[in-house]
Amino acid sequence: MSSQKPYTCKWGILATGGIAKNFVEDLLAPASERNVSDIRHVVSAVSSSSSLSRAQEFTKDLKCPKETKAYGSYEEMVKDPEVEIVYIATPHPFHYENTLLCLENGKAVCCEKPFTINAKQTAHLIKVAREKNLFMMEAMWTRFIPAVLEIQRLIHQEKVLGDVVRVFADLSQSFPKDPKHRIYAPELGGGALLDVGIYPLTWQMLTLYQHPDNARTLPDFTSTFLTTPLTGVDASTVVVGNYPKLGAQGISTSCLTARTHSAYAVLIQGSKGDIRIPPMLMNPSKFTLELKGEEPKTIEFPIPGHGMFYEADAAARALRDGKKEVDNCRLEEDSLVMMKIMDEVRAKGGFKYSDDVEAVRSGA
């Protein structure tokens, strides 16, 4: 074990909903449980736009240390000098303004997926982060999960599957048909593509777009976007990408009214065999490698918690090292490209959110 003092990363938490709870539980988990000793996380502050008491209850329920401050507004928290980086956990339409608020107050940002509603908003955030020389990342946690990194190594460096020819990825969950729930509500950025479809698309990016022989060359896309009469958002979306440099195809599907089949959530097929990932594809802790003519082998990467600490660790190391973005989730080449693809899929489907939700600030 290194004798150097670990780098302390001081987090501010913006919003107190479902995913903020998981993220904070992971920040508070001892880093030693995942064999990490070079960094540590501190929850310096929690803010709620609802009320101070909601922020206080959140810190109490999650057993945050007594030093954790509670704020009844996001605006107050971003002025706290003890906060180094803010984790944004509001519904997607607020990511753009929330991130600007943080950057304008000199804070680094780790913002939940999707980064914003559209590519224009993401491009503006990148411009502001660069002008202010601040670290920023999209909290696409899948990109930092150990099993995922191992799969990338196996197929890109070791080339265990030979030529990768096809990748299927699906995230489908059957949600209660509540038009007010953020998953269906257009004013909260509802719809399959932005909420769940981004994950199977991420798998296409991780395996094919980022393949060294493709070198982040954009694929040719075809897509279908099925809207629901409930609220008009997409309930089911399919995106197929052709990667001519690889001779490969990626098929990404998502649905709000059916569930991913238990057989696999991701199937990566190559000339020498395949890799199967069981549901759920966001944070897999195991996968099965089946090479032609060999017995299938399941490889496990246990996750001692939700698995959100891996993205937090990557952010902390980047801050410690003075970097402005993380490696496996680059701002222009990964997050902005993802938003451009999703813009295109929505445009082909003839779907737009309200002007308010799609807006960028004037002069952006």
Ligand SMILES: NC(=O)C1=CN([C@@H]2O[C@H](COP(=O)(O)OP(=O)(O)OC[C@H]3O[C@@H](n4cnc5c(N)ncnc54)[C@H](OP(=O)(O)O)[C@@H]3O)[C@@H](O)[C@H]2O)C=CC1
């Ligand atoms: N990485 C992952 O696995 C997951 C990521 N997500 C992402 O995280 C984001 C939040 O999702 P989730 O935690 O499920 O959402 P919740 O509805 O559970 O929480 C959202 C929180 O945002 C704040 N908020 C501010 N303005 C509003 C508003 N007008 N309406 C509703 N909430 C508001 C509230 O906190 P307060 O009152 O304290 O300000 C609220 O509790 C989404 O963008 C989603 O894509 C979601 C689930 C899983």
Ligand SMILES: O=C1OC[C@@H](O)[C@H](O)[C@H]1O
């Ligand atoms: O990121 C997510 O992953 C899990 C889903 O249930 C949730 O709606 C989504 O936001």
